[in-house]
Amino acid sequence: xxxxxxxxxxxxxxxxxxxxxxxxxxxxxxxxxxxxxxxxxxxxxxxxxxxxxxxxxxxxxxxxxxxxxxxxxxxxxxxxxxxxxxxxxxxxxxxxxxxxxxxxxxxxxxxxxxxxxxxxxxxxxxxxxxxxxxxxxxxxxxxxxxxxxxxxxxxxxxxxxxxxxxxxxxxxxxxxxxxxxxxxxxxxxxxxxxxxxxxxxxxxxxxxxxxxxxxxxxxxxxxxx
Amino acid sequence: xxxxxxxxxxxxxxxxxxxxxxxxxxxxxxxxxxxxxxxxxxxxxxxxxxxxxxxxxxxxxxxxxxxxxxxxxxxxxxxxxxxxxxxxxxxxxxxxxxxxxxxxxxxxxxxxxxxxxxxxxxxxxxxxxxxxxxxxxxxxxx
Numbered sequence: 490x491x492x493x494x495x496x497x498x499x500x501x502x503x504x505x506x507x508x509x510x511x512x513x514x515x516x517x518x519x520x521x522x523x524x525x526x527x528x529x530x531x532x533x534x535x536x537x538x539x540x541x542x543x544x545x546x547x548x549x550x551x552x553x554x555x556x557x558x559x560x561x562x563x564x565x566x567x568x569x570x571x572x573x574x575x576x577x578x579x580x581x582x583x584x585x586x587x588x589x590x591x592x593x594x595x596x597x598x599x600x601x602x603x604x605x606x607x608x609x610x611x612x613x614x615x616x617x618x619x620x621x622x623x624x625x626x627x628x629x630x631x632x633x634x635x636x637x638x639x640x641x642x643x644x645x646x647x648x649x650x651x652x653x654x655x656x657x658x659x660x661x662x663x664x665x666x667x668x669x670x671x672x673x674x675x676x677x678x679x680x681x682x683x684x685x686x687x688x689x690x691x692x693x694x695x696x697x698x699x700x701x702x703x704x705x706x707x708x709x710x711x712x713x714x
Numbered sequence: 715x716x717x718x719x720x721x722x723x724x725x726x727x728x729x730x731x732x733x734x735x736x737x738x739x740x741x742x743x744x745x746x747x748x749x750x751x752x753x754x755x756x757x758x759x760x761x762x763x764x765x766x767x768x769x770x771x772x773x774x775x776x777x778x779x780x781x782x783x784x785x786x787x788x789x790x791x792x793x794x795x796x797x798x799x800x801x802x803x804x805x806x807x808x809x810x811x812x813x814x815x816x817x818x819x820x821x822x823x824x825x826x827x828x829x830x831x832x833x834x835x836x837x838x839x840x841x842x843x844x845x846x847x848x849x850x851x852x853x854x855x856x
Contacts, residue, residue, distance in 0.1 A: 542798055544824045565774070566798035578828060593774055596802065599810050 490514070493555045495541035495571045496562030497524055500587060504559060509535065516550045520562075542570045544578070552579045561587040565596070572602045603632055625702055628690070635695045638666070643687040646707030655679035662694035663701055715739070718787040718813075720773045720803055721794030722749040725819065725839075729791060731757070734766050741767035743782040773803040776810075784811045792818045797825065804834050 490513045494501050497519035505517045517532060518541040519525045525538040539546035541560070552558065558575035560568035568586045575581040588594050588607035597605035614627060626640040643649060649657050654665055654677045668677045669688035683689065693701060715738045719730050722744040730753060734740045742753060742761075747770050753761040761768055771778025773794060784790070790807035792800035797820050804816040817835045820826040826838035 542825075543822060544828070564798070566796065566802045569802050570798050574825075574828070577832070590774075592776075595776070596774065596806060600802070600805055 490556045491551070491554055492516075492557045492559065493518065493541075493547070493550050493552060493575075495558070495560040495567070496587075497528055497536060498561070498563055500561040501559075502528060504561065505532065505535065518546060518550055542567050542574075544574065547571075547574065547579070552581065555579070555581050557581070557583045557585070559585045559587075563589055565589050565593040569597060569600055569602050573600060576601070598632070624706060625698065630695070632695075636692060637695055637698075638690060638692050639698065639701070640669075641689050641691065641702065641705040643683055643685055643689060643705050644707050645685050647685070647705045649683045649704050650685050652683055653679065654681045654683065657683070657704065659691075659704065660693075660697055660700045663697050664692050666690050666692050715788045716741070716783065716786055717789045717791065718743065718779075718782055718784055718807075719791040719793060720744070720779075720782075721792065721800070721819075722752055722768075723793065723795060724752075726791070726793035727752040729793065730766065734764055739765075741769065741783045741787075743769045743771055743773060743778060745770065745772045773799055774806075776806075779803075779806070779811070784813065787811070787813050788815065789813070790816045792816070794819075797821050801825070801829060801834070808833070 492508055492513050492515050494505050494515060494517045497517045501517055505515045508515045515535050517536045518539055519536060520540040522538065525536060528536055537550055541547060552575060558572060558581050560571040562568055565588060572584040572586045576584050584602065586597055586602045586605045588597055588605045591607045591609045594605060594607060624642055624644065627637060628640055629638040631637065665677055667674050667690040668681065670684065689705065691701060717733050717738050718741045719726050720743045722730060722742045727749065730740050730742050750761065750768050753766060753768065757764065767783065769778060769782040771781065773779070784807060790804060790813040792804040794800055800818045800820060804818040807813040808816045815835065817837060818829065820829065820836045820838050821840050823838050823841045826836040826841065830836045
């Protein structure tokens with residue numbers, strides 16, 4: 490696979506190193522002369538000096554044949570534009586962008602720059618996973634398809650405790666796909682009874698989280714995050 | 715017409731003043747409070763007295779754009795110092811806020827051409843400079 494990485498900061502440099510180690514062909518583009526010189530010895534021809542938001546720089550790096558373009562500079566506008574041009578002008582199939590300021594996530598989404606990865610969001614998600622009182626963990630979000638998979642812990646006093654799956658009338662557009670109990674997971678049948686302490690995996694349409702959470706929290710109150 | 719100008723450097727502030735003088739409603743957004751002085755300079759009354767609006771904020775902050783009145787803007791002018799910022803905010807103005815006319819300053823001629831094709835109205839001062847230099851080099855034809 491041929492990968493172009495825009496930005497040779499900590500993220501870009503390490504990504505490039507890993508991708509090269511996995512046998513991929515990589516070109517890193519770095520616009521700071523000092524940073525370029527610092528890594529040139531290690532990366533040799535796999536690093537190019539230039540501003541990756543300029544078309545001729547991307548063309549020099551061979552963007553026409555790139556299978557994947559990853560924009561991980563420290564500047565969100567740059568990352569958006571590198572990916573936008575890669576996708577819409579050079580018809581590159583796959584792009585990945587880094588979001589530096591999570592507040593800019595909406596802008597990436599609006600302009601069709603997906604997936605957009607933000608370290609802050611990733612850490613928040615880990616906190617959700619590690620701190621059970623939040624109750625709800627996002628496992629996977631398919632933004633284009635508007636679907637997500639979440640994990641919920643069934644707390645004491647939740648409406649679903651003691652109910653059979655077939656008797657739980659979840660909102661339209663959601664489905665229990667798996668139950669984790671006592672360290673093992675299984676796919677529930679309609680007569681499976683939900684117990685306190687279960688961890689339940691659901692697939693649902695984006696936007697249903699609040700409504701769903703209410704079923705698994707005590708008193709039917711959605712868990713606060 | 716309601717004109718929102720983001721980036722009040724030399725160009726942005728001059729355009730703001732002339733748009734206001736032409737009778738338009740003008741709102742200016744800039745991250746540097748000092749830019750306000752550029753709007754007052756050479757005028758016989760202050761920007762606000764002349765009924766101009768000024769908001770301090772960065773262009774990528776949705777709240778700042780809303781505060782500056784983007785929701786009712788007829789024309790959006792992106793004239794910050796950065797091409798990339800200009801191109802991103804102009805697209806936000808169009809796609810998120812439905813501003814009909816987005817005019818963007820893009821120094822880089824190559825990208826100005828491409829984004830022009832994508833529906834932005836770009837102005838590339840570099841292109842004009844290139845033209846003028848080239849013409850100045852031509853032997854004078856009388």
